[in-house]
Amino acid sequence: MSGDATPREIAVVAFAQTDHRRTTDELSEVEMLMPVLHGVLEQTGLKTADIGFTCSGSSDYLAGRAFSFTLALDGVGAWPPISESHVEMDGAWALYEAWVKLLTGDADTALVYSYGKSSPGSVRDVLTRQLDPYYVAPLWPDAVALAALQAQALIDAGDTDEPALAAVAARSRTDASANSHAQVRGSVPQGDYVVRPLRTGDCPPVGDGAAAVILAAGDRARELCERPAWIRGIDHRIEAHGLGVRELTDSPSTRLAAEKAGVFERPVDTAELHAPFTAQEVVLRKALRLGDDVRVNPSGGALAANPVMAAGLIRVGEAAARIHRGESDRALAHATSGPCLQQNLVAVLEGDPR
């Protein structure tokens, strides 16, 4: 921290995402990724060589190809050699790593990107491979089934019901009408049960997409962006992997991450929540103590576009973009990973007072 007691101020200064689509056969991962990398560089006027640290998030299991992140590096231009790292996680966790790198003073700018191509495989089945391999994965409980168990637990607890879940779905897709990148927009039928009590409307679309952000520290951020989205706090926490050990109607890890990130110190006006399933928004609102006055997922959230591995980073990017545009002064961004909100990251972003 360059010897001083106050940590460096670090901000999101640019954000770009692809138009998320059900399939992108015509594009390799790097071909899908390059436009967003160029997008954030153009927004800031930076060149690859100006970036101090690069960090990405992705998963080989989605497209079924090994070491795909190394090929994605072609899009970054890693010559002359760059300082680079990768997490086999949603890009929000790559952003966390980049934030730490900037805090240490080792770099002044960072490029963070993530991508996921779900279209080559069946993401419901692919995600079973992240489960406990001894007791759970041999039963192949797919991602929707696990989310449905959580939804039923919430219904039994009286925290929600099917009409309330349908309302979450409808609000999300209506809000997504204003988001040209979203995959599912406008009025969408709630549909049949996929795994009861979840209907198609309660589930995220499966699709391909990518996102990128640029972080910058202190005055560098002010040079690169008219209204930087300062990261005032960021934290991530994980819960036990045993589903039957956890209280599925609550998210203590989200609450703890939020507390450590400083969410509860002052009200937020916007919350971008990574809730791929409608019922998970109910859990997160409770864990984060969000009142009705907080604008939740104005982008449409993960119910409108859920490119796996990028959807969490997009939440941070969308929250930051609202600050850039002056639509928010203090926003919360949340990302999740694992079944039933097992791992949760929370960031607080603020714009300078106007």
Added chain:
Amino acid sequence: MPEILKAPLVLEFPFTRSLGPVQSAFLSGLRERVVLGVKTGDGRTLVPPVEYDPVTAEEIRDLVEVGATGTVTTWAWNHEPRRGQPLGTPFAWVLVRLDGADTALLHALDVPGPDDVRTGMRVRVRWAEERTGAITDIACFEPYDGEEGHQPAAHSGEFEDMVTGIVAEARLDYVYSPGRAQTDYIRALSEQRTVGERCPSCRKVYVPPRGACPTCGVATAEHVEVGPRGTVTTFCIVNIKAKNLDIEVPYVYAHIALDGADLALHGRIGGIPYDQVRMGLRVEAVWSEGGRYPDHYRPTGEPDADYDVYKELL
């Protein structure tokens, strides 16, 4: 735009996993129709058992036997079972707190329809006929009328012929598509041509093309036909025969800079004794009948290339 190539891709991995003392006892127990849990420091009984307390991270080993009957704590109706799932007919996913346990186990419940399942219902284990020491030794759960009454009883966790490992079978099906640039490359190969792409910024020709210049980080699109001749830039002699490979060892594997390319690709060198291959050797692609890529590269008979010509491509 010509159609993008796609092909089925199946990935299978039978991971062999060893079990720790607690998992070994639990899975050995299932084989003998005994369900074991483990006690935590604060007196809770975890089923399925783990080796470390999820709250304190302390190592725990204190095994207890719990009931094969229990109570559903939440459920979800799965009307379309998927491959690998416990039942082939519609079933309910359930979390079941077994009698004597404080946590719940995930499994399937065999009932006719969603109206036959509810949170709080009583269920019991239906054992698989053939049991091997795996979670699937529980075939599923089924409805059960009895009241809860089982008290956990201490258990040594010792069984004859302990299960010490499992094979975790995994299979994922994909439809692989290599994207636009590599589709173009593969299509050209089928016509026995090799195409690269030129970077609009540094002007280098990359082969095989991946649609991006790895140096400049920009998209590439300009096709450049390279070869068919090229120069060996470096090589190695392979002495170990790979499984299912019918090439005699030793053989030479080389980096080959095709004429017009700014990046060497790799291939096998044939038509020359392995100990006569050298840097600078001029080679050309040899295609086998119906082959979709060069089988190997053979000497052209030209004089060797000057080191200076290819030194940047090493």
